[in-house]
Amino acid sequence: MRKMYDWLDERLDLSPIWRDIADHEVPEHVNPAHHFSAFVYCFGGLTFFTVVIQILSGMFLVMYYTPDIVNAFNSVKYLQTEVAFGYIVRGMHHWGASVVIVMLFLHTLRVFFTGSYKKPREMNWVVGVLLFATILGLGFTGYLLPWDNKAYFATKVGLEIAETVPLVGPYIKTFLAGGDIVGASTLTRFFAIHVFFLPGILLALLAAHFILIRRQGISGPL
Amino acid sequence: MSDHTLDHGGAKWRENAGRQENVNEITRRQFLTYTLMGTGGFMVSTLLVPSVRYAVDPLLKKGEEEPYVPVADVSEIGSEPKRFEFTLKVDDAWVKNQQTTYSAWVYKQGSDFVALSPVCKHLGCTVSWNTSPQHPEMFYCPCHGGLYTKDGINVPGTPPRAPLDMYDYKVENGKLYLGPLIQRT
Ligand code: HEM
Numbered sequence: 001m002r003k004m005y006d007w008l009d010e011r012l013d014l015s016p017i018w019r020d021i022a023d024h025e026v027p028e029h030v031n032p033a034h035h036f037s038a039f040v041y042c043f044g045g046l047t048f049f050t051v052v053i054q055i056l057s058g059m060f061l062v063m064y065y066t067p068d069i070v071n072a073f074n075s076v077k078y079l080q081t082e083v084a085f086g087y088i089v090r091g092m093h094h095w096g097a098s099v100v101i102v103m104l105f106l107h108t109l110r111v112f113f114t115g116s117y118k119k120p121r122e123m124n125w126v127v128g129v130l131l132f133a134t135i136l137g138l139g140f141t142g143y144l145l146p147w148d149n150k151a152y153f154a155t156k157v158g159l160e161i162a163e164t165v166p167l168v169g170p171y172i173k174t175f176l177a178g179g180d181i182v183g184a185s186t187l188t189r190f191f192a193i194h195v196f197f198l199p200g201i202l203l204a205l206l207a208a209h210f211i212l213i214r215r216q217g218i219s220g221p222l
Numbered sequence: 223m224s225d226h227t228l229d230h231g232g233a234k235w236r237e238n239a240g241r242q243e244n245v246n247e248i249t250r251r252q253f254l255t256y257t258l259m260g261t262g263g264f265m266v267s268t269l270l271v272p273s274v275r276y277a278v279d280p281l282l283k284k285g286e287e288e289p290y291v292p293v294a295d296v297s298e299i300g301s302e303p304k305r306f307e308f309t310l311k312v313d314d315a316w317v318k319n320q321q322t323t324y325s326a327w328v329y330k331q332g333s334d335f336v337a338l339s340p341v342c343k344h345l346g347c348t349v350s351w352n353t354s355p356q357h358p359e360m361f362y363c364p365c366h367g368g369l370y371t372k373d374g375i376n377v378p379g380t381p382p383r384a385p386l387d388m389y390d391y392k393v394e395n396g397k398l399y400l401g402p403l404i405q406r407t
């Protein structure tokens with residue numbers, strides 16, 4: 001191992017790359033080993049960790065999942081009951097979806113109560129709010145995909161909420177539903193948004209979030 | 223080292239301490255590397271082990287037993303190969319009971335029957351009997367010119383490397399039933 005790493009490092013100069021990513025001192029006021037209450041600083045990392053789980057388990061789900069009104073429910077049922085460990089992979093995604101949002105909320109509270117959004121970090125708060133919206137969007141669009149009763153009616157209600165937006169509401173609703181009813185084109189549309197558009201946006205926002213943290217450093221103690 | 227070192231295994235440690243200082247010692251850095259790698263490895267494997275087993279599930283699923291299906295009346299079968307179609311209900315993942323059509327080239331040889339699979343043993347195109355004017359009385363594959371004799375043996379010098387598969391069969395009440403495929407070499 002050591003030898004292989006050294007061989008590659010000599011040629012590719014790897015060490016500076018991971019040093020830059022991982023080799024930083026943890027300030028005392030964010031280290032739970034010094035002050036236990038500093039565990040609140042872990043929520044950002046935990047949110048990222050759960051997002052990684054969502055992306056991985058999601059990639060495995062798509063191996064069997066079929067975004068089509070005739071087959072969606074049966075494909076989920078098949079992967080859940082007939083594929084080895086399907087209930088675990090789906091379980092990770094299903095429960096992880098809630099855990100992501102809880103972690104994200106706790107992280108937001110931490111940033112709020114430590115006042116970390118203040119100058120010069122205002123723009124990272126904005127990026128964070130966009131991340132929040134993106135992840136809620138992933139939760140909303142993912143919820144339709146199993147195409148069971150709960151999924152169907154939750155989406156109907158969600159679309160009717162969207163419809164109450166002044167002036168443009170009805171247009172938003174038709175655009176999201178891909179037509180007048182929650183049906184075949186709603187499912188394919190939500191699938192595309194859930195699996196391609198929002199994860200792409202999510203990764204771009206996360207990159208911005210982390211680059212800003214690296215530049216501005218972590219905020220000081222209270 | 224100092225006097226507040228770990229107590230368990232202390233006797234052994236003290237015994238060694240006099241002679242070789244570092245024999246049983248593990249540096250702080252090593253300890254951290256092992257515990258962090260161990261914990262990290264455990265977490266990554268709880269994620270990946272189920273997912274990978276789930277992804278390779280099709281490799282480990284065993285096929286269904288193939289039933290015998292009635293294909294033709296014995297009286298329809300002569301000594302010239304004739305194509306018969308039959309359908310099977312196949313479960314394809316979540317699409318259950320799919321009607322799938324298969325076919326066989328069937329003829330009579332003495333009191334026995336021969337039922338050959340039409341799937342070319344080169345790359346799987348469909349062969350047919352006596353369709354190439356240059357090669358009469360043979361099974362011919364249009365894709366790359368594969369040839370087989372009447373009993374399904376591949377002709378050397380053409381692409382296929384094995385004889386056509388043969389269906390196992392049985393005869394009941396004047397009907398020919400075809401069963402699982404038998405591979406030949
Ligand atoms: C933060 C990110 C994500 C969140 C919050 C999220 C949320 C959800 C939710 C709530 C469901 C419904 C699950 C159920 O009712 O059991 C779902 C289903 C699904 N998601 Fe995601 N998801 C995320 C990322 C992804 C990604 C990146 C992919 C694919 C690359 C993906 C693929 C799927 C698929 C195929 C389903 C349908 C299967 C099923 O319902 O179990 N998800 N998602």
Ligand code: FES
Binds near residue numbers: 342347364381
């Ligand atoms: S597939 Fe039949 S000759 Fe190539």
